[in-house]
Amino acid sequence: MSEHADVLIIGAGPAGLSAALAAANDGAQVVLLDDNPLPGGQIWRDGAQANIPSQARHLRDSVEAHTHIQRHAATRVVAKAGSQALLVENPERGWVITYRSLILCTGARELLLPFPGWTLPGVTGAGGLQALIKGGMPVVDERIVIAGSGPLLLASADTAKHHGAQVVRIAEQAPLGAVATFAMQLPRWPHKLLQSFSLFDAGYRTGTRIVAALGQDHLEGVRLQRGNKVEELACERLACGFGLIPNVQLGQALGCALGNNAIQVDAWQATDVAGVYAAGECTGFGGSELALVEGRIAGHVAAGNREAAQRLWGERQRWQRFAGSLNQHFALDPTLKHLAAPDTLLCRCEDVPYAAVAAHANWREAKLSTRCGMGACQGKVCGAAAHYLFDWPPVAPRPPFTPTRIETLIQLESAAQSEH
Template identity: 70%
Template sequence: MIETTDLLIIGAGPAGIAAALAAAPSGARITLIDDNPLAGGQIWRDGPQAKLPTLARQLRQDLQHHTNVRHYPATRVIAQSGARQLLLEDPQRGWRIHYDKLILCTGARELLLPFPGWTLPGVTGAGGLQALIKGGLPVSGQRLVIAGSGPLLLASAATARQAGADILRVAEQAPRSAVAGFAAQLPRWPHKALQAFGLFDRHYRTDTHVLAALGSDRLEGVRLSQRGQIVELACERLACGFGLIPNTQLGQALGCALDGHALAVDEWQTSSLVDHYAAGECTGFGGSELALVEGAIAGHAAVGDRDAARALWSRRKRWQGFADTLNHAFALDPRLKSLAQPDTLVCRCEDVTYAALSGHRDWREAKLASRCGMGACQGRVCGGATSHLFGWQQAAPRPPFSPARIDTLLCLDDTPPA
């Protein structure tokens, strides 16, 4: 079976929702897919302990009012099956969909940098811990250290604190001067200033980064460099996140060009491929406000309403200013490249150490020699780490892009030559 749609939107986070709502009044047939069970993406992730903001709930309701928007949750892209055609899979079936235009809103994932002990049970990503807590993970009474860089640390700490965790330290690697400079700029975006004030934690320390997770069978403590001094804290959980990496894999597989580590787009959010747009954090990290306006611009542009898209350019510029300020303030210190020791695992799926990778020239050579990136995560974790550590650029992924059932892959047998 081949389904057809005028506009396919991949990703139902803020950018994808905004794109669908902007395009819906045109009457176009719109299909919105996401691998999560509910719309909202990672930032508005739902769960037993999640408290969604009013805006997220309102946008979900608005989506339901448009009969020309079909939302397929728990759905993944498995492969490209022809020109403007993708193979999809949900828990019940696999099928192909043909689209006239496409908007990529594939978001971003955490950058996890390897350090001694980072694979111990009890160590997670900062955003990963937040998602686990929203999904029902009990942390009440547990001692918790959060380390890395960026505002996600404070957001994760707030979620954990509300769930009853004992926050021992929020370790921000950026220097005090950079964080103070960022805070001084926040009045330009009053909502963000108010948000930052509400998230402040008295255990927040700048110029502080993780050195090692301590323990044998599971996490027992953490060693930090805190403003030049070594500090050790006993704890049950350590959450580390060193910023975000744009999810560009699908865009690359389709042939979209990159701008640095993000998908390249023009003023209409158009990628290097005709009729293929991109919006949100796959084009660079800037927060939900930037993702919403970029998604709306892409949605208007995709259905030919360029006047409505152009009217949003000034708002996008405003939030791009915030993104630039944020990314400059929380740039990663070069010292973080030396956290891993020779025997520290970099690719945890295939047990590949830092020493096994350091002598190679690029990602392909390292992959051939060590199986780095060939495990379950398919390089989604170690790929970002090796890019930061060695400057390697990952190649475009090959299908299937995600694990798939045999009956889904058999749908490709009926695919005519492109």
């Protein structure tokens, strides 16, 4: 069983949705895949308690209504099935999609770093907290501490407060000078300036980092450090996020070159693999505005409309400047590489401590010797942490890229035969 697309797009976040609409409006037949049940990606995640921005709803409705766009929800890429074909699978079936052009809009995920107590029930990622609340998790009257780095901390705090939680502290690791310099530049992007006013919180502290989560069977409090001062705060929930890291695994598997641990693209959003483009946070973190315009450029180019794409270069440059400022001023302090104690678990799935992984020279060696990264998350959490902690380069995944049914994998053989 197979399907063909003029333009195949992986990921239905802001970049993927805008790419799909741009390509379809240029006359291309578009297939849009996403592993979530609803479009929007992480930033526009839908759910029982989600408040989706009007811009996101309009874009999503436009994609759903377009006759040239076929969207497949809850669908994952399993393997490469030829020079211009991917094997995919949803809960009901697996099939091959062939394409003329491919756009990777695989987004980014949170960087979670290990520290004493981070495996206690009640500790999540900052973005993870947002996702849980949007999905319906009650947080009324809970005391919450949010720690790590970047604007996601403020956004998570805002979501929690809107659903009845008490945010007792937002601990930003970046120093006051860096945050203040970034804030002074915000008038260049008026929308972001207004957004910052709405997200302001009296419990926000700069130059503050997590030391430990406290408790026995569940989270009871946190220990934070600000300069030479250490404080302990009682709380029922702790959310930590140390920025975002691009999801580059599929790009790597297809042979795309990386730069700064993101998929490398040129002015046309093209990778160094013919017919393969990338847009959004898999090419580097820059926020939804940058993802939207990159997606539109990639969609137009993939559909053959370079003139429309080039008209968007100025807008992209504007948001690239914002992304550059954001990444510069919220850069992680190298001391964060030393949060974990030797016995702190680095791989939660396989109970592998930090010291056992640190004893090895690279990720492959650590996996073979300790089973780190071989559990349920397949290294998505511990692998990213290890790459940051030990400066190990990301390793290309081997197919299948996700746990897959045997009957789906069998289709690889018939796909190979049809190509020859």
